[in-house]
Amino acid sequence: MLEIKPIFNSLRRSKAGAMMLLIQIAITVAIVSNAAFIIYDRINYLQQETGYPEQDVFSFSVLTFGTDIDKVQQIQKDEDMLRNVPGVINAVHMSEIPLSGSGSASSFALDADPTDSKTARSAYAFGDENMISTLGVKILEGRDFTQEDVVIQTTPDEIPTVTVVSKGFADDLFPEGDALGSIFHFGPYPIKIIGIIEKMKGPWLKDRAADNMILFPLVTEQTFQKMIVRTEPGQRAAVMRQVEELMLANYDQRVITSPQGMDDAKQEYNASDILMMRMLIVLISVLVMVTALGIFGLTVFNINKRTKQIGTRRALGARKSAIVRYFLVENSLICVFGLALGSIAAIYLGQALLTHYSLPALDNTYVVVTAVCVLCVSLLSVLVPANRAANISPSVATRSV
Template identity: 60%
Template sequence: MLEIKPIFNSLLRSKAGAIMLLIQIAITTAIVSNAAFIAKDRIDFLSQETGYPEEEIFSFTTMTFDKELDIVQKFEETETMLRNIHSVKNASLFNAVPLSGSGSAGGLSLKPATEEGPDVRAAYFLADENALDTLGVNLLEGRNFRPDEVIMSASRGVFPEVTIITKALGLELFPTGDALGKTVYFGVAPLKIIGIAEPMKSAWLKDSRPDNVSIIPFVSASIFQKIIVRTEPEQRTAIMRQIEDLMIQDHSKRVIIGLQGMDEDKRDNNASDILMLRMLITLIIVLVLITGLGIFGLTVFNINKRTKQIGTRRALGARKSAIVRYFLIENAIICVFGLVLGSIAAIFMGQLLLENYSMPALDTFYVLMTALFVFIASLLSVVMPATKAANISPSIATRSI
């Protein structure tokens, strides 16, 4: 038999160490299960599809100081110059860079702002007819902007009449799925939906609706302008190295700042999430190691206290396997109680995170998997010292100490 009762009696006689280990296992289970769940949530967030060929795209900002310059004409010349660079697929002026954490958003509604009605939050990019190709995004339905529909102006006295939106935004505006050809309002300005684009993310991955994106054919002619360039992926670094010189050669009275790849923009924007993920992984490893060492240490301590007892049992004919089994069962009993307590604490902690920090609800699968992992780790931590105890010679173990 498994001799459960003698093991219980032994634990009750020296309960301080067992209680400390039980608490340690409970704390590890509670924290690790929540940390593992949050880490998986961050991994999913960081690895989500953005809709862009990030390794092909880079962006920069120009600041022009020539007051006599015809900015509209110069921007058109600049775009043409960039597109003529070898290995550049396309280039376009934008008001904001996707995934950068800085952009513009507003409400699109089925009624003008002068009338009451619900609106849908959407990020918007102001760009010309080259926007979709520059971003590497295709149309699912409809058509692209015509050049005559694009407005380049220093003011918004005249506003475009058309827009291209993502499928997610279209379904939120028109749940029946017939957004193409419909009219929505950006403030009081009516915009006809002429195209439905593939999924793409806004400037903010952490936005409540990052898939709601609208492209409006408007380019603001100002001294401060963002430019996005798409290249052959293997040539992006080389082109980025020479882009500043090319831009200065094109017009000397401007400064180039913020030159960076889209993947770098995304990484910078997600820096806090990457740091959190690393800290969580470190926390999980440290807690598991500490728990394993605690179990190992308690087992070694118990063995040292029971050397004489173990030797006596061996002299009376107890097998080595029985000695190992004894310590495994003793540890398993402590571990089970600790896991039950830790699982309850994990669920309670997950509920607190949900209520106070808007974290996702803890999946009980992570609690069960953590409990299983801790249980296996705890048993493995006992094997070596228990095996060592079983190999003690009865003649040595029963000597007076």
């Protein structure tokens, strides 16, 4: 017999403690289920494939103040020099650094007039024919750039006529799968797609169009330049230590700054997400611990208040298991109502986060798993004081009256 009726009557006589514990359990379920889902979502986000060999790629910036050189020719010299460094696979000058959180983006249309045309938003970058090799991305369809494709821009109207795009952009603008060889427009300029890359993330991983990236074979003369280098596995650190000295030896009227690995740049961009995930883990731990302590404390309080009752039952022949079962059932009743209330609150909280913060919709599996875990924690929290109550001697209980 689970003695449900006597337990209900006992709880009715001490409503305050039971209600506080019920509310505490409900709050724990509502917050922990949503926090756990957000953590899982952030882990998937942080572990997503970018398409780049991040551990082998690094970038740095070049600020040229000398005026006695042709900057475009110097770019070629720098790239050739870096390629000859032991451990380097390729190097390229690019207008933007992928995964850095900084870059350029625009809307691209099928027709020159975007008003009545399908459009897709994408990040884009300029560089020469070494971009794809240096980035380490894989061409799924079509071909890479050749030296003949590269445009050396001297006026704003000089725009390349071909491009290589990510599969994300190709599927976005050409959902029927006919992107290769098709033409889209960058403003009034028609651009032909000659290659499609399997996966190539843009500068902003949190952007809705994070999978959309376009590479243009274009080199411009600039005072501030960005260089990307890909090394053999395990050689990046050694090459990074040499790069400033080598670049200045090639031409000393400039400043080399910000050497940074691609994975480090990605981690820096995601620093706020990592911090939020850690804070949520701490929040979950604290909430579960406080709930367990609350259950433990209420059980101890009830035992101290019912010493005479427990002693009398023991004197009448009640087994220790019956005493333990009594407190487990009592706690389970409170917990079940708290879990039901908390589950409803978790669903509403998840909808609110979806509406106001554009977070993914809460998976109800997390609510169920959280409720089961909280129930297990609550039962474990009761076991120690319940066993202590079961060991009360009938004679000690009688003397305590």
